[in-house]
Each structure stands twice: as structure tokens, then as C-alpha cells.
Amino acid sequence: MLAAVVSVSVMAQVxxxxxxxxxxxxxxxxxxxxxxxxxxxxxxxxxxxxxxxxFEYRFNSDVRFNVGMRNRLLFGDTAETPGFGQLVGxxxxxMDLSTNWLDKRGVVGTTQLDRLYLTWQHQDWQLQTxxxxxxxxxxxxxxxxxxxxxxxxxxFDYEERxxxxxxxxxxxxxxxxxxxxxxxxxxxxxxxxxxxxxMFNRQxxxxxxxxxxxxxDDVIGAGFAGDIQGAGIRGEVSWFDPVRDGWQGESLESSxxxxxxxxxxxxxxxxWMTRGAILHxxxxxxxxxxxxxxxxxxxxxxxxxxxxxxxxxxxxxxSSLSRMTFSATYYDDGSFFIxxxxxxxxxxxxxxxxVIQRFDGSSDSLFGQTANTQLFWQMRWSF
Numbered sequence: 001m002l003a004a005v006v007s008v009s010v011m012a013q014v015x016x017x018x019x020x021x022x023x024x025x026x027x028x029x030x031x032x033x034x035x036x037x038x039x040x041x042x043x044x045x046x047x048x049x050x051x052x053x054x055f056e057y058r059f060n061s062d063v064r065f066n067v068g069m070r071n072r073l074l075f076g077d078t079a080e081t082p083g084f085g086q087l088v089g090x091x092x093x094x095m096d097l098s099t100n101w102l103d104k105r106g107v108v109g110t111t112q113l114d115r116l117y118l119t120w121q122h123q124d125w126q127l128q129t130x131x132x133x134x135x136x137x138x139x140x141x142x143x144x145x146x147x148x149x150x151x152x153x154x155x156f157d158y159e160e161r162x163x164x165x166x167x168x169x170x171x172x173x174x175x176x177x178x179x180x181x182x183x184x185x186x187x188x189x190x191x192x193x194x195x196x197x198x199m200f201n202r203q204x205x206x207x208x209x210x211x212x213x214x215x216x217d218d219v220i221g222a223g224f225a226g227d228i229q230g231a232g233i234r235g236e237v238s239w240f241d242p243v244r245d246g247w248q249g250e251s252l253e254s255s256x257x258x259x260x261x262x263x264x265x266x267x268x269x270x271x272w273m274t275r276g277a278i279l280h281x282x283x284x285x286x287x288x289x290x291x292x293x294x295x296x297x298x299x300x301x302x303x304x305x306x307x308x309x310x311x312x313x314x315x316x317x318x319s320s321l322s323r324m325t326f327s328a329t330y331y332d333d334g335s336f337f338i339x340x341x342x343x344x345x346x347x348x349x350x351x352x353x354x355v356i357q358r359f360d361g362s363s364d365s366l367f368g369q370t371a372n373t374q375l376f377w378q379m380r381w382s383f
Contacts, residue, residue: 022059027052032157032378034076039371046076050157054115062122066132068115068160073107080106092297093131094165094185114163124172131163134182136197137236138208138223141311142279142303144238144257145223147195147214148184150298153311153329156341156355157378162297176201182212190243191215214300216242216252235260240301255283257301261311270316271323279309290335290359290370305366306331321345334362353378 030050037043051071058064078084085103089110097116102109117130137143141153148164166184173179177200184193195212205226212219221238236259242252261277286305287293293305303309309332315325322344329337341355355376361368 023055023057025053025055026383027054028380028382030157030378030380032376035375036078037373037375044077046074046078048157049073052160062120064119066115066117066119067113068163069111069113070160071109071111073102073109075107077106079108084108085110087295093163094187095131097131114160117163126170127168128170129167131165132168133161133163134166134168134184135161136180136208136210136223138206138225139234139236139259139261139277140263140275141261141277142259142309143236144259144300144303145208145210145221145236147210147212147219147221147238147300148182148193150300150303152294152298154294154337154357156353157376173200176206186215195219210238213243214240216244216247217301218243219300231262231264233260233262238300253283255281255301257281257303259303270318272314272316274314275312277311279304279311281307281309286366290366293366294359304331306333306335308332318342331361331365331367334365335359335367336361337367349382351380351382353380 028051030048032048032050034046034048035043036046049072053067053069055067056064072088074088085100085108088108089098089100089103091098091112097113098110099112100108100110113131115131115133117128117132120127134148135146136148137146143150148166149161151158151161164184166182168180168182170178170180178198180197180199182195186192193212193214195210195214197208197210199206199208201207205224208223210219210221217240219238219240221236223234223236225232225234227233237256238258239254239256241254244252246252257280259277259279261275263273263275266272266274281301281304284305284307285302287296310330311328313325313327315323317323322342324342325340327337327339337357337359339355339357341353344352344354346352353376355374355378357374357376358372359367359374360371363369
């Protein structure tokens with residue numbers, strides 16, 4: 001009996017032989033200051049304290065439960081804008097899992113469960129239900145195939161991205177071959193979404209086909225990813241066909257959305273990497289203003305407001321602890337974006353991020369009408 005106790009004690013001290021626990025808990029705490037300098041107007045200063053928990057509990061080898069909760073405290077000049085708290089607390093899901101626990105005198109406190117799902121996986125089958133991220137994109141920037149979880153390329157503070165309230169069944173068919181079927185309900189039955197995807201590999205290239213319904217559109221799409229002479233090449237295309245002629249006083253028309261991108265890593269001492277992308281939307285929808293485009297949830301058919309959009313970036317390591325990236329976007333209405341960011345590792349669990357963004361353009365362009373420069377400074381502690 002004593003020998004058994006000693007044996008277990010010794011095993012617990014040997015790296016890699018500790019008994020595996022049933023649960024994991026991690027997250028981070030971030031503070032970010034944002035200074036905005038609109039052309040011809042007074043500047044503003046905003047603050048964000050952002051805390052996150054990620055929890056997973058494993059009932060057995062087949063079943064696990066995941067929860068992701070983000071808590072945010074926003075205060076400053078923008079938080080004094082009428083309706084700001086309502087915008088921050090908006091939850092587009094079937095389940096309203098967001099609540100504002102503070103909204104007064106320019107201070108908004110909000111909590112959201114953006115992950116809440118159960119996963120069953122056995123051999124080649126998997127079932128997920130709840131709120132989780134459905135990532136069907138094959139490109140890394142604009143994702144016409146990501147019909148459930150689209151996002152803004154300028155939102156660098158929310159790396160987890162939003163989730164969908166859905167049920168998904170998946171089955172592996174062989175090497176790099178999978179079939180997914182998903183249903184996402186809506187409070188308005190006309191806005192429900194469902195789709196199927198077949199993903200496979202041919203001669204080293206990943207490919208996918210999808211068909212379904214996304215909100216008010218029937219959708220069919222395809223995507224690919226591979227490399228040519230060391231350069232990563234990826235692309236996606238989707239066709240959106242409205243199921244009705246109009247919605248809430250606006251006419252609906254068919255539209256195709258396609259994106260192609262390439263990246264290349266030069267390696268070397270500074271680990272240089274470049275990336276370029278182009279997005280085409282046959283029938284774009286122009287938002288009322290730039291503020292709405294940059295802050296409201298996007299869909300896969302509203303990734304841009306012009307027919308053609310171009311993007312390029314280049315990044316390199318200043319040192320083993322610091323990396324610099326420059327990026328730019330151009331829209332064919334004359335709008336453009338230029339930005340730079342620097343990440344610096346202060347310690348194993350501490351990181352500092354500095355970002356500068358400029359939105360501008362011709363006088364009659366969307367960004368040109370509200371040209372501004374934004375400066376962000378963020379400190380992050382992970383646990």
C-alpha cells in the first residue's frame with residue numbers, strides 16, 4: 001500500500017506523467033487607450049478594460065463543454081455618445097447572451113458569453129451545439145465562404161471573433177476530407193441560416209464546396225488553399241441570391257463575392273513576410289457612413305462597400321521580442337487605409353501592442369468624408 005502511494009507521488013512529479021485534469025481555465029486581462037484625431041474636429045480619448053475567461057470541462061474522451069466569457073469596461077469620450085451602450089451590448093445571436101451591467105455618465109460595463117457549447121466526438125463523427133465559432137474561411141483576410149462568422153479586418157482587439165448559435169454535424173471521410181452540415185436559427189424564421197460543406201484535398205491543395213442559405217440569401221460557394229514555389233495561394237468565391245425581392249423597404253439583388261490572396265515568407269534573421277489580397281463584389285452595398293461600416297457586424301456579402309478592394313502588408317522582426325507590421329487597403333471609391341503596429345513581448349505572459357491607423361480618401365469617398373487618425377496602446381496579461 002505504501003509502495004503504491006509512493007509510486008503515484010513520484011509519477012506526479014515527473015513531467016508528462018502528471019494525471020490529466022478534467023478541466024482547463026485560461027484567459028487574459030487587457031487595457032487599451034484609444035486616441036482619435038478627426039480632421040478639422042476636436043480629438044477624443046477612450047479607454048477599454050477587457051477581461052476574458054475560457055473554460056473547458058471534459059466529461060470523458062468523447063464529450064466536452066466549453067464556455068468563453070468576455071467582460072468589458074468602456075469609458076471616455078465615445079462612451080458619452082447617445083445609444084453607445086445599446087450598440088456595445090447588441091447580441092445578434094438567437095440567444096441573447098449579452099448584458100450591460102453599467103451604462104451611465106460615459107461609462108459602459110458589458111458582459112457577453114461568446115462561446116457556450118457542447119461537443120460530442122467519436123471516431124469519425126462530431127456533433128456541436130450551442131454558441132461556437134464556425135470558421136469556413138480558407139483565406140486569412142476577406143472570407144466570402146465564412147457565411148456564419150464574418151468580421152471586420154480592422155478589429156484587431158477581438159482575436160477570438162464572434163460565434164454563432166447553431167447545431168453542426170461533421171464526419172471525416174478520409175485524409176483531409178470532411179463533410180459539415182450546420183443549422184443556425186434566428187428569432188425571425190426568415191433570417192435562419194443552414195449550409196453544407198464538403199472539404200477535400202487534391203494533390204496537396206485543400207478545396208471546399210458549400211451550399212445553403214445565409215439569412216435572406218441562398219448561397220453557393222467554393223474555396224482553395226495551397227502553395228506555388230513557396231508562396232501561399234488562397235481563394236474563395238460565393239454567390240448570394242436573395243430569397244425575396246425586398247426587406248424592410250430595401251430592394252435585394254444577387255451578388256457575387258470573391259477574394260484571392262497570396263503570402264510569402266522570406267525567413268532570414270528578421271523573418272520578413274508579405275501578403276497581398278484583392279476582393280471583388282459584383283453588387284456592393286454602400287453603408288450610410290464609415291462609422292457604421294467599421295463598427296456594425298458584417299456579413300459575407302458586405303465585406304466591402306466597393307466593387308474592388310486591395311490589401312497589402314509586410315512584417316518583420318525588429319528583435320526576438322518585437323515585431324513590426326505595415327498594412328494598407330485601397331477601395332475604388334477613392335477611400336484608403338494605412339496602418340502600422342508593433343508587438344513587444346515584455347515577459348512570458350505580458351505583451352504590449354501599439355497601433356496607428358489612418359482612414360482617408362478623396363473628398364467624396366466614404367473614408368474621405370470622415371478622415372481621421374487613430375492611435376492605440378494596449379497592455380495584455382495572459383493567464
